Amino acid sequence: MAQVTVRVGGYSHPVACQDGQERHLTDMAAEVDKRIGALKAMGMQFGETRMLLLAALQLADETSDLSSENAALKAGGAVAPAAPQAAVAAPPSVDPALVRRLHRVAEAIEAIAATLEAP
Helix, strand or coil: CEEEEEEECCEEEEEEECCCCHHHHHHHHHHHHHHHHHHHHCCCCCCHHHHHHHHHHHHHHHHHHHHHHHHHHHCCCCCCCCCCHHHHHCHHHCCHHHHHHHHHHHHHHHHHHHHHHCC
């Protein structure tokens, strides 16, 4: 088992992976770091945990969209084009209400996680 140290959001994280998967792991970490950079560019100033959560939610949303597109393609249906990522992450289009809503969602998720971690 290989050990790789990745840097995400300005923090270093040692992560284990299968031998030969080091490059793939560092590429994935770079994608997460890119998402965190975009969040910071929008003016979001949260702690590491919340930033990682928001980046993970973005990636999960994108994965969900891709899964839906894949299912539609397999079924022979048409696929509506997704919004370009650059337009989603552009600071001028930031909706303050959306930022507040994401903040509340993140707090709710953290509260749930805290109850799950409690002895």
